Amino acid sequence: MGTANDAPAGEVPLPLPPRRTLVFTYGTLKRGFSNHVLLQELARGGDASFVGAATTASRLPLVCGPYRVPFLLNLPGSGHRVAGELYAVTPRGLARLDELEGVSRAHYEQLPVTVDLAEGGCARVDALAYYAHRDYAGELWRRSGEKGYPEYSHAVAAGYVRRKDRPQDQTFLEQIRIFVSSQSN
Incomplete structure (x- = not known):
């Protein structure tokens, strides 16, 4: 049995579709929220597609940090089953999401x-999510x-408060610290 790239001699092989990763969004990347424009842009470029509404299988804490930024916490059994959305994302799309979420900066x-x-x-189904950094x-x-x-x-x-409207003289990690x-509300 051949693959899509085993084209007969003289024919151009068809490109294989990019591998996709399922990503669970629970906050500002969801439809109707400020960072959803990134997923819309990725969808237009073929790097993301909406799969459907989803809820975490286990209870997990969803909290708000500075500026009402949402954070999912890797503390299974605490909190609620969190409602969100599931997307299928290409490696290029995943790199853009990593950039937005500050993965390389430990956000x-x-x-x-x-x-x-x-x-x-x-x-x-198993997916990936962006959790608050363990630090x-x-x-x-x-x-x-x-x-x-239970839901953002x-x-x-x-x-x-959108990123552009937050103090620019502090890093996000400083804002979190x-x-x-500070005392809770």
Whole structure:
């Protein structure tokens, strides 16, 4: 059995479609939120496609940090089953998401998550999600009073400040450190 690139002599082989990774979004990358424009751009370029609504299979904390930025915490069994959206993303699209999420700067880290798709008989699939970096995740959980949200809704996001409107003289990690060291609301 041949592959797509085993074309007969004289014919140009068909390019194989790029491998896709499932990515679970739970915050500002969801439809209707400020960073969704990146997924729309990736979709127009063929680097992302919407799979469906999904919910984490396990309970995980979803909290807000400085400027109402959402963070999923890798603390299974705490929090709620978190609602979000699932996307199929190419390696190029994943690199763009990594850049937005500050993976190389230790803002978020890309870790596996198991989610249940809302449609199609509740299929359970493995995906990646962007979690708060382990260096400060526990502090965010304590700062939140060890209470999370089942969904980053517009009500939860009220007061969100876009990156361009935040203080530019501090790194995001500095902003997180200040936030977790301040008293909770």
